[in-house]
Each structure stands twice: as structure tokens, then as C-alpha cells.
Amino acid sequence: MAERVRYHSKLYLSEGITEKKLDKIKKKLEKKPLFSGVFLIAASVNPSDQLDIFEAGLLAQSYYEKNPPYVIGITESREEAMAMVEQMVQECLRERGDCALKEYLLC
Numbered sequence: 371m372a373e374r375v376r377y378h379s380k381l382y383l384s385e386g387i388t389e390k391k392l393d394k395i396k397k398k399l400e401k402k403p404l405f406s407g408v409f410l411i412a413a414s415v416n417p418s419d420q421l422d423i424f425e426a427g428l429l430a431q432s433y434y435e436k437n438p439p440y441v442i443g444i445t446e447s448r449e450e451a452m453a454m455v456e457q458m459v460q461e462c463l464r465e466r467g468d469c470a471l472k473e474y475l476l477c
Contacts, residue, residue: 373438374429375399375410378475382411382443382458384450395444399426409451411443411458413472420471421458423451442475 375396383392398405408426415437425448428434443458445451462474 373400374434376438376440378440378442381441382454384443384445384447384454386446387444392444395426399429407446409445409448410439410441411445411451411454412439412441413476420469421455423448423455440476 377396381392387395395408399408406425406427410422410424410426410429412422412424414420414422421442422439429439443451443454445454458471458475459469462469462471466474
């Protein structure tokens with residue numbers, strides 16, 4: 371069976387997600403992705419966008435079976451996901467001087 375999700379080597383996690391909790395989340399995403407309370411930040415496949423934020427339950431859609439997302443961050447709420455993207459933008463600005471998030475995060 372193909373991977374349902376691919377993960378960034380330096381995954382961004384919200385404060386409430388411990389290593390133990392992360393292992394459980396990853397197992398659920400692979401076996402039964404239809405659950406709520408987890409938001410994913412993934413590299414956008416749309417060339418005009420940089421990142422996508424969506425609830426993990428969307429992985430149950432057949433599109434994701436053939437197109438596994440490349441997950442960069444996992445949070446427990448949409449608000450945390452938005453704050454995490456802000457953090458990523460600030461890091462990118464500091465490191466590169468621009469907001470080319472895909473290039474910064476995927477290198």
C-alpha cells in the first residue's frame with residue numbers, strides 16, 4: 371500500500387503534540403484518516419500557492435490516495451496552524467530575506 375502522507379524531516383508541531391501523540395496521529399493518518407481535531411500544513415501542489423492548511427479528515431478523499439500531501443506541520447486547531455505559518459514566514463524572512471516558503475521549507 372502506498373503512503374497516504376509524506377512528512378517533512380523537520381516537522382513543525384504545535385505545543386500540545388508530544389512525540390507519543392505524534393506517533394498516534396501518524397498511525398491514524400495512515401489507517402483511518404477520517405478524524406477531526408488535527409490540522410495539517412502541507413506544501414501546496416498548486417504552483418501559485420505555497421502552503422495548504424486543512425483538517426486531517428480530508429485525507430479520506432480519494433484524491434489523496436494518489437496524491438499524498440507533503441506535510442510540514444501538524445497542529446491541534448486552525449488557529450495554531452495559522453500561527454505556525456506566521457512563524458514559518460518569520461523564519462524564512464530572517465534566513466532568506468524573502469517569503470519563498472516552499473523553497474525555504476523544502477530545501
